[in-house]
Amino acid sequence: MANLLEKENFDHQAVVPCPYQADCSGCQSLGVPYGAQIELKKEQLKQLFRASNLLSSSPIQALSAGPGFLRDRLDFSLEDGRLGLYHKGKREIVDIATCCQLSPELSAWLTEFREFQWPFKKGSIRLRVGPQGQKGVWLDFANVDIKALLDEKTLLRRLQDKAFVEIGQRRKVPFWNGQEYKLRAPELHVWFQTWMGSRPVDLYCQVASFTQPSLRANKVICDVINAWIASFPRSRIIEFGSGIGNLTLPTLAAAESVLACEIDELSLDGLRMTLDHLPSDLQHLKSKIEIHRGDFQKKLTEDFSQFDGVLANPPRSGLMNFLNPLGELSLEKRPPFFIYMSCFPESMVKDLERLQEFGYELRETFIVDQFPQTNHYEVLGLLQRKQS
Template sequence: MQVDCKYKEKCAGCQYLDLSLKEQHQLKKKHLLDLLNQAQIPFNGVLELTSPAPAGLRDRVDLVFDRGSLGLYEKNTRQILDIEVCKQLSAPLQSWLTEVRNIKWPIQKGSLRLRVGPQGQRGLWLDFANIDIKNLLEEKAILSGLLEKAHVEIGQRHKVLTKVGEQLKLTDPEPHIWFQSRIYGKPVDLYCSVGSFTQTGFEANRALTAVIETWLNDVDAQHILEFGSGIGNLSFPALGKSRKLTACEIDRDALAGFEKSVEALSKQSGFENIRDRLQILQGDFQNRNPQNFGTFDTVLVNPPRSGLKDFLKPLIAETRKPQHFLYMSCFPESFVEDGKRLQEAGYQLKRLHIVDQFPQTTHYEVLSLWG
């Protein structure tokens, strides 16, 4: 199956529109296996691949506004291609984009994140210059109209737009339900900001968390150390089966959302003791790691594109190592670099799984199990 897109000759967003889904999957598998081979990381198992859908997987999208055009960069230029319809968007997100496109923004340039939540609620994050924000607040009509349709956040600090009487105000960020994870195979609401990092869509994320949940059950994990917990997307699958979890994260806002999600879940029947099994640590764990790896049987990581950096240093010297290491990444190059260090620490690559949550592009999500 191929996705028909009228922008394929110009848009830089998708690279594989001329290929069938089967051909895309073959290329992605080959790319990953070639990287492992070049790094001399042996893998004797079967590389599995899950393809949730050929398109329509995005429930959030980041777009650039430039002098009247709202969309993505054109191929080989710095021009913005005005995009009315994107086949990568879910139907609710496409509907929201259509409405946002009707706004006549009185600015030159900025970026927008559009998001739909698990109950269909709409969110919009505007990252504009301070002078543009000031003018919009004074103009009132555009932002007031948006508030009738969506939750609106503005600026790098994700200030929340509110209306008090006839006055528009920006208040401190407050987490709301914008995403979902799972525990025991059931959905868990995740609190965060519209501008927070999450996976790109619900359907693909269900596939990702299902693999993580299955692997943790298969290795009978009991006490897990997690690096890069963010808002808790992988943390909740890790907390199934009465497991203990120590979650490490640098982003305070992400952890505020995580804490609120834990609080909400703990009020549900059967999860009253979940907080007792969870320790949350805030810090720069890429550049320092105070944890004693020997106290855990499993490590779970989902690092940024730059990889694990110094998080792995204590593990290499550790004599009593965790038995299992689960590594998830959307950047295969840093995954392979960290894989070399895992080999140095004595681990072997046991299982490998691609979730194709970015169809029509060269990108994909890697899940791996080391032991």
């Protein structure tokens, strides 16, 4: 992994300015040199490991795509005409016109979007820019406000001239039928991108879909996954929390086969469309993947002994009952390696404790700092089964 570390070097002395530092609750480390932020996050993770008696054969390392200006996905609240994040000391929204977290493309889209005047008291808004610069917006308003927006017509028409629009919890798409605005079923488009080595691969999803927040930072994550999977060539992998396939595609490049497990049907629709739209020279990969839908945190019926490795990217609650079948196998029948990715280290550490009890050793740990200037970070861990 040495080349990866050298490539993703960062400016330890960088300090990112923000005009909202005194009020906005979004960032907790503004004004702190970036290198000090990284060291603090490494120390926090070390303390979690020590408290759980987790042992690692190598020190925690950090990777970064930069100290700011990374995000291609923005989630703001709308309240009484103010669009932004909550105030540090008051229960009100700080109106934010510019943000040091946003990529230049998303920053420009926010500037355009703020020209719109919304007649509603409150709601949630997601802005997104895709890998080709395409603009999207998800409007999550109360039903009465959605109806008013459809009936008013003009505001929605202006917005659709600038971006692809999704509305409501069901992520429906507004369309003009010649007489009035109606809502049709959700649509899948290319809103994100993964990497197979140095090759980008488009991912189909919705503006409202869960993705990593940054295209640039996601490349760092995919580089780690690519390197780890390549070190166990032609492995049979079971993946928990495949989502739209962000880690699935890098894994497919080197694996013998992948069983992708996911509970969210809309995410799996995106993964299926991504597989259908793979470039012609990658179409053969479709024969290497099987997709299962179900709540695998509650019950898993798969036999872990049929796999050489596990790839897990669970929700904040962790793996829960997904790990239970491991305890039913003897050490030599458990998969030789386990890759774990999480943005919630507290639940990850609990799962790593169980994996340690099942005979796995933590071999490498990376913090991928895709949330600079905040207390949050992504963790990637590679575990290997002890020799029986």
